[in-house]
Amino acid sequence: MSEDEELPDLDGGAARSINSTAVSGGGGDQNYVSPSPDQVLENVLENVLYFLTSRHDRNAASLVCKSWFRAEALTRSELFIGNCYSVSPGRVTNRFKQIKAIAIKGKPRFSDFSLLPPDWGAHFANWLRAMAASYRALEKVYLKRMCVTDEDLAITAHSFPFLKELVFVCCEGFGTDGLAIIARECRHIRVLELVDTDVTDDEVDWISCFPDNVTCLESLIFDCVETPINFEALERLVARSPSLKKLRLNSYISIRQLYRLMIRAPQLTHLGTGSFNTSEIVAQSEQEPDYLSAFAACKSLICLSGFKEIIPEYLSAIYPVCGILTSLNLSYANISAEQLKPVIRQCHKLQTFWALDSIGDEGLQAVSVACKDLRELRVFPVEALEDVEGPVSEVGLLTISEGCRKLQSILYFCQRMTNAAVIAMSKNCPDLVVFRLCIMGRHRPDHVTGEPMDEGFGAIVENCKKLTRLAVSGLLTDRVFKYIGQYGKLLRTLSVAFAGDSDLGLKYLLEGCPKLQKLEIRDCPFGDSALFAGLHHYYDMRFMWLSSCKVTRQGCEEVARQLPGLVVEVIASGEEENETNEYVDTMYLYRSLDRPRPDAPRFVHIL
């Protein structure tokens, strides 16, 4: 739960009497005077709340009574806003006065797949205005799926003189102009991370904008920034950043340049290698740098990624660190099983492994033999299409389940799958918390039996007792939702696409899964009566997304009418407003403590 829960309205008077009775209960000492309620509060503040860091614990504490509510509000320093529209910035700055760190999430996840029209919203500017006025001591900003402009970055740099950490994940709207301002003006910046974020090339050399003296940089991550970099400036920057531990380079950095950076920063713990390719044609006589020794010098390197345009022959350079790596991301490296094997068989400490399906079932076999400690696996498709053969299948999934018993999280793209393999994984990997299987062909059944994939996913929810996140795919009937509703008692996040037969499917989910927070559904035959089945639960959810389903505008209006604390957005994805459509294109609903957002564009109707 986050900030956006109902605020309690408790009688402070009652609380006072509770406090004093509790305190004065014991003692025959006549000189003993019970502390006043204010003193109790002070003790509480000092001794208890100060140590509470978990927002869930703090939320609970704030519900005890009005004094605790106030005390908690004064001492909370980290804020998490799971949905930027669930609460107004003003309400937040009124309640919490001492915020040092803030995390804000904006657009729903399906926007990553172009299902949300651009200019939908999630503008950081609205929050920034309020924050700039109230939180001058702000040190950390984390934004996910927010729209941020260069002006926003300028205001950020000016308003928060103590800013230490800036992290952007899946954001957009700014360019290297904005980065230059941050580099130039945020004198205390320690962490600057751009992850999967779209950065425009404003043709500004932002790396040169960092101040000339020794920096306190600990983390510089810009592998997603697709613009050329002034390498000499970067090299000097790394040389004068003795605290640098995390460095992720973009694909404009060649392997030769990588070498030069690595020998200046052997203390790195996290490295993104950039292109891992040579940009120049190397003359025969020219000596290739000793990449092996550069990696050998990095005694603390535990997380390796990058390889954006890899020349596979260079991969052997990383052998010296394989034995200490806990995380290896090869998901941009189109390499074969044969090319992977010599590397992976040395990675016995690996806990996180991301790869392309080019490694095939055979490559996964090598992983399952070598990486007994594996907790997280992600296999991405080289060709994200529906009608191709596909090099990974149920064979790879099965072998992973047999070798990597400690698996907690899996994301697996494939073209064919069987229930048997999924059932086997549900039994072999009981610690699974995240299970996301994407069979890329829509409505594809078990390719051996021809059956729907209901039983496989059913086994996952039944046997994996710690499961909180699930994504389903393939041919699925209402039955799979019955299973999920029956067994998915801890499920918080669920993604569904091209599945189900009728309203029953969604009903099972909404009636059966009490912890469901985030539900995203596309292209399923769920209609209004299913929508109404969730009325008892929508206030407890962060959001629900339904696109290309069978929900009508009247149905959405009815939900909005019955639940005034809910914002129900109907989003048209076509360019024209098509009034004759029976069903809405997209419905996105979320709870909100305040009036609906004033910045909705013309294609969004808030009911």
Add this chain to the structure above:
Amino acid sequence: MAHENDLNLKATELRLGLPGTDESDDMVSTANNNKRASPESVDDSELKANSAAKSAENETSSASKSHIVGWPPVRSYRKSNLQPKKEDSETGMYVKVSMDGAPFLRKVDLKVYNGYTDLLKALESMFKLRIGEYSEREGYKGSEYAPAYEDKDGDLMLVGDVPWDMFMSSCKRLRIKKGSEAKGLGWAV
């Protein structure tokens, strides 16, 4: 083969849906939106008539393979790294917009706009200014600003001189000119 099994299961299953609703299951996903799959989709159960009006606006590419927006759910930067960039409806047509005197560039996606009026309205609200009426002979009257663009050859042209589609494909960058430079453009045409 997959579809035969599909139909058999549906025939024997007890459901609460109204009779006859089953056939339209998959039609919903593709029918009502100009960004969804074209009528030539793989799914047999579609006999959609409704999409006629929309199909004119559909992507024209999908003769052989049906193309569903956002499926498989792989983020675009993962796709573009490994395959040659495809100009499909998923990638926007972003151009930078600069204005004389403004310190920052903005970015717009030309695909989002229906035509010049739409685009100009957006620029007006983005930069908080008025652009004025376009006329072929006199350019933009009634304001000190004129929207110009750089085309493929690097020439600076006045926005509105060529048909919208031609503009979309040749515009590389937008520049909002101010003052005398704006007037100059008008006469240059």
